[in-house]
Structures are given as structure tokens and as C-alpha cells.
Amino acid sequence: MSNVGIVIVSHSPLVAEGTADMVRQMVGDEVPLAWCGGNGHGGLGTNVEAIMGAIDKAWSEAGVAILVDLGGAETNSEMAVEMIGEPRAHKIIVCNAPIVEGAVMAATEASGGASLREVVATAHELSPS
């Protein structure tokens, strides 16, 4: 698929999956979408390996925008991007935006064929600068 992919990373698998449901309701199958949540041991948290897997699943040559909830989700996502490395890393951006609104807005933008830069900018508009 040529549209930008969206990855949702929450501490809670329920939040991540629910957010993904809301994205799907808006854009159907028009954007590659993946989510992950939880520490991999049944508890709340985020997990680098799971994030790398979600990025693979939502991978698009147009790039991937990641929406995160709290700090650890951001730190772990940035770590995952670094571990994936080039040539893909520069096409993966962790957005500074509220996770639910950001994911829905970014995916809607992506579904129209927008570039990664445009998708990320749309998500960032939701955050007070």
C-alpha cells in the first residue's frame, strides 16, 4: 500500500486496540494500521520488541507515523526506531499528539494519500505548541 502507515502504542492493550478500532471506523482498510500495548508480561507498559513488530506490520514505503500515550511509550518507540535503523528509520516518526485524536486525524490525512510530513503535521496541530 502506498499510503502512510499508522502505529498506535499505548501502555494499555485495551486503549491501543480501542484507538485502532476508532481509526478503522474512519478509514477502513485504506491505511496500514497496527497497534501494541502492554509490557509483554500481562501488565501495563510498552515493549520495544512489540513496537518493532507493529512497525513491520504497518510498514509502508511512504513511511509510518507512531502515536503514543505516556512518556515510556515515546521513549520505547524512539528506541524501536533506532534499533530498526536505516534505511527505514528516517521514514518512521513518533508524533507529539494525543493518542486517540492524533491517530484518527493522522490516519484520515494518510487515507487521502498525504505524505508522511503532512500526516505528522496534522497530528502535531492537536498539541499546544
Added chain:
Amino acid sequence: MSPGTLDKTGTMDKVDLKTLISATADTIAAHADELTALDQAIGDGDHGLNMKRGFEAVRAEAEAFAAKPLPEALKAIGTKLVMTVGGASGPLFGTLFMALGKGISAEPDHANLEAAFGKAIEAVAARGKSQVGQKTMLDVLKPVHDAVLQGKTGAEIADVADNAAAATVPMKALRGRASFLGDRSIGHMDAGGRSVALLVRAVVESIEGQA
């Protein structure tokens, strides 16, 4: 200069990595409940369990790590921590070891250790978008690095680490989950800082014990 001390003039090539790994995993396991209690006070309460999971995972592969040259071993340990600790501590402690591995030589002298440790602290600061004074692990790492630069003994360095962890108590958290509490974060020790102090004491006592 006897091998295996932190003496400023010597090398540290006689340090047995397996013993070091075991010592760090032991101290984290012994203090896991305390770390969790610290994190419950002003964080999300998973620090002790997460650190224990990570260091036990490192211990489980200690043999393989110890067979590698020191730089490769530290990088592999860092990667293992990133993959197993979970939570924000995973990438932060993982980055510390990965960056240390990047900067250290196979048989480090004191100058090399000073430089590599300094770079590793910078990498942790970049990863956490944080700096000294924000009630984080950096508030223990930095004084420990200063103590190493000053050529202090292992016992002195361990005391510096403990004192630095204690000094996070009156600080107000400006990074991490504790920062959500604002002034209410004052009066509690930073769990990440406490973990660093535990690791530092385990490492220096282990190194000097091997001397």
C-alpha cells in the same frame, strides 16, 4: 597497581564479567521490592519488577556475554535490557550500557573508562530528553562520573552514589511519570537514581573484591 581495582593508573582487564553480572542481578533482586515501593510513591510502581526481569534475563545469558570482548558484551547487555526491562527504564538503562560498550575499549584504562562513561551519560540524557537536576537517574550518574574523574576509590564512589540518590529526595520531578505530581514528588527518592546507586555499589565492590 593490582589488577581489578579502580586505581586511576591501572587497567581493568582482570575483571570477570560474569561475576559483575551476577553481582548486579543479585542487588537488583534483593532490592526489587524497595524499588517498586519507591516507584509506587511517585510513579507507576513497576520499576522493581521491570529491573529484576531485565537483570535476570542478563544473568541467564551471562556465560555468552562474558565470552565476548568487553565492548560487544556491554552492547549486547544493553540490548537485552532494552528488550526485557519494559517501561521507560528499559531504553534508559539499555542505552547506558549500549553507549558504554560503544565508547569503551577491550582493555580499558582509567582515561578510557572516564570518557566512555561520560559519553554513556550523555546518551542517557538524550534518550530521556532530560538533564541533571530533574530528579532522575542522571542525578546519580553525574556525581558518580565526577567521582570517577577525581580518581576516588571504589568505596568512595559507592558512597557518592548513595548520597546522590538520597539527594533526589527533596528534588521536584521534572521528567517521567513523577513529574505529573509536581510538588507532591518532593520528599520521595527517585527510583531510577536508587537503582543506579545499587548498581554502582555492586560493580565497584565486585571489581575491588576481585583485586
